[in-house]
Amino acid sequence: MVHTVAIALGSNLGDSLTILTDAIARLKQMPGVILQRQSSWYHTPPVGPPQPSYINGCAVLEVAWSPVELLERLLDLEAQFGRVRLEKHGPRTLDLDILLVDDLILDLPQLQVPHPRMRERAFVLVPLAEIAPDWTHPVTGRAIAHLREAVDCTGVTPLTLYDPGLRTPRTD
Numbered sequence: 710m711v712h713t714v715a716i717a718l719g720s721n722l723g724d725s726l727t728i729l730t731d732a733i734a735r736l737k738q739m740p741g742v743i744l745q746r747q748s749s750w751y752h753t754p755p756v757g758p759p760q761p762s763y764i765n766g767c768a769v770l771e772v773a774w775s776p777v778e779l780l781e782r783l784l785d786l787e788a789q790f791g792r793v794r795l796e797k798h799g800p801r802t803l804d805l806d807i808l809l810v811d812d813l814i815l816d817l818p819q820l821q822v823p824h825p826r827m828r829e830r831a832f833v834l835v836p837l838a839e840i841a842p843d844w845t846h847p848v849t850g851r852a853i854a855h856l857r858e859a860v861d862c863t864g865v866t867p868l869t870l871y872d873p874g875l876r877t878p879r880t881d
């Protein structure tokens with residue numbers, strides 16, 4: 710069965726932009742995955758313990774796997790980028806979260822969907838609203854664009870063409 714899935718990507722250790730771009734490329738190469746939409750990348754202030762700011766973004770995928778199989782593949786991908794979990798909400802080279810799967814509500818030991826903390830996270834809702842504003846959050850019945858209006862988005866800023874994080878600024 711094919712599912713439409715929204716995922717969040719984040720990084721605040723190493724060369725975050727390269728790591729995130731490579732992660733998207735790896736996702737696109739996976740059999741059974743079609744990348745439907747990808748948001749811009751955003752600089753975001755860290756939520757949680759003191760740590761460097763993050764780069765975050767979201768993507769919408771069409772996936773021919775079960776949600777748990779997808780989680781396992783995303784955890785594998787995180788591990789390939791050297792993610793080590795030292796501290797809850799602490800710094801990481803690559804964080805991949807499943808946000809939404811169709812209109813499903815899942816409460817499994819290893820997987821909760823919708824992601825239980827997505828509603829309070831501007832670093833998720835800003836990029837997600839860019840690519841899926843009308844997707845209804847199945848627990849609240851609210852559109853993502855509406856949820857985004859309800860959070861403080863201070864400091865969530867798109868990477869620009871001339872951002873120092875971009876290695877080769879375009880000249881056109």
Ligand SMILES: Nc1ncnc2c1ncn2[C@@H]1O[C@H](COP(=O)(O)OP(=O)(O)OP(=O)(O)O)[C@@H](O)[C@H]1O
Nearest residue numbers: 794797798799805806807808819820821822824826
């Ligand atoms: N929707 C989900 N997406 C990704 N992982 C999930 C989800 N629901 C539950 N998990 C579980 O969470 C574990 C990962 O937790 P993790 O260490 O990434 O938490 P965190 O990134 O520090 O915090 P947060 O979950 O708030 O982003 C995974 O091993 C997975 O089993």
Ligand SMILES: Nc1nc2c(c(=O)[nH]1)N=C(CO)CN2
Nearest residue numbers: 719753754755756763798832
């Ligand atoms: N801005 C921002 N803050 C975070 C992030 C993240 O991706 N972006 N991820 C975390 C781990 O869950 C904790 N804090």
